[in-house]
Amino acid sequence: MENSRLVQADEVFTGDTDGPLSIAQDVTVVIEGTHRGTVGVLGSGALVVRGELLGTLTLESLATATIEGDVVGAVEIRVAGTLVIEADGRVAGPITNYGSCTNRGLRSGRVEGREPDDQPGSSVLEPVNGSGSFPPLPSRG
Numbered sequence: 001m002e003n004s005r006l007v008q009a010d011e012v013f014t015g016d017t018d019g020p021l022s023i024a025q026d027v028t029v030v031i032e033g034t035h036r037g038t039v040g041v042l043g044s045g046a047l048v049v050r051g052e053l054l055g056t057l058t059l060e061s062l063a064t065a066t067i068e069g070d071v072v073g074a075v076e077i078r079v080a081g082t083l084v085i086e087a088d089g090r091v092a093g094p095i096t097n098y099g100s101c102t103n104r105g106l107r108s109g110r111v112e113g114r115e116p117d118d119q120p121g122s123s124v125l126e127p128v129n130g131s132g133s134f135p136p137l138p139s140r141g
Contacts, residue, residue, distance in 0.1 A: 004040065023047055041065060059083060059099065067091060067105070070137060077101055092137045108134040
């Protein structure tokens, strides 16, 4: 990703952060606060979202992301990339899935490519009145 900060060592982001990030191979980044910006995870890199990611997420081949919080933005999963939405996790935005996407939580947004594996107990928000627009995530309150 052009003009992005390359994260080359394991790191935990707390509080409010912003800007484009690239996560290097064999590096794990945890977002515990709110991050505004595009995130790209390179092969064998990993992202864990416990807080909020407000921006596009791209998973290269062999990259993984585990969503325990919220992702609001488009998600692209390339061949052999893996996205897991845990029971408390939520993704609001279109998903382009050419790898593996397992939903144990909540997702909303159109899907291109492979259909996600929606596990028992997961939720899928449907478009509002057939308009093609999806409702915002409900508050966690």
